[in-house]
Amino acid sequence: MKRLTGRNDSTDQAADDERRAGARPFADSLARLKEVGLRPTRQRLALAKLLFDAGDHHITAEQLHAAARSAGVKVSLATVYNTLHQFKDVGILREVVVEPGRSYFDTNVRPHHHFFHEGRGHLTDIPDEAVALTRLPDPPEGAEISRVDVIIRVNDRA
Amino acid sequence: MKRLTGRNDSTDQAADDERRAGARPFADSLARLKEVGLRPTRQRLALAKLLFDAGDHHITAEQLHAAARSAGVKVSLATVYNTLHQFKDVGILREVVVEPGRSYFDTNVRPHHHFFHEGRGHLTDIPDEAVALTRLPDPPEGAEISRVDVIIRVNDRA
């Protein structure tokens, strides 16, 4: 059996978090964090699992914080914000802004677009191929295009 | 000559505001407000002038409030917010959300798209014809498209 020393040391805690987050092989998130040069802390590992082991989805900081909490992961809201921004900065997460006063984070960083249901306040992915942008303007002098977002706003049919 | 009674009654004040806002014929904004069924108050007239007599532009609530102030128009920030939303609701203004935590209001309500300079935090219009969207997905079951936004994010060239 494993160690019998004091319970709840950081390694055990990480393993617990993993189980709680409904995880896949430990190595995935760990490797992912190492790849992007972020120290694989207990909190980052747990958040990475919640984010990347559940398929493509869109989530706010508050929602992720709540998800972590209810998965039994102890992490502060500030850390959730820090982590989301770090993940975005290293390119494993994408920020989507469609509503005033709230940011969504998208675990799908492949090229694609979005439906935004204004009534429900809810995002859905649109595969890149479903949209054809056959003409685009030249960027302003001295600037270059970093991304083209197509947001299709929808509402319930009258 | 005009009245010699107490200075600064509401009519005189409105005329002052108009002059201060660098205005065109009084009738324009007045007619516009009547058309959309908003009572033409001193504050709404002044804000309408600042918004619509300066050509197409993008402005935040804070910026409009500052502009009003420095034009000598006395108006509270709450009224600026109220007015922007009322103007949006009646369709003479459009809200553009591209940055977390801040809304821009666009005086151009004709179909068009936007460049957003991420470094400078600055919006520019793209004429509708400069973008060709030749394929779009069907909206989700039961929903209908209300608008398609194309946002081209740019940055200074490396």
Add this chain to the structure above:
DNA sequence: AACCAGTTTAAAATCTTTCTAAACTGTGAC
């Protein structure tokens, strides 16, 4: 085992936006 740069955290602070309740003002009736 000690060290330290990187992390996490609770709490405070910030920023934008909305709400509240009271005072004010267009507008139509008389």
Add this chain to the structure above:
DNA sequence: GTCACAGTTTAGAAAGATTTTAAACTGGTT
């Protein structure tokens, strides 16, 4: 003109999301 009242405005409080701060903690090394 003057009244009355619904619609407006306002200062200040409140809310909501996000960021900052300063101190405690921890992963990775030596």
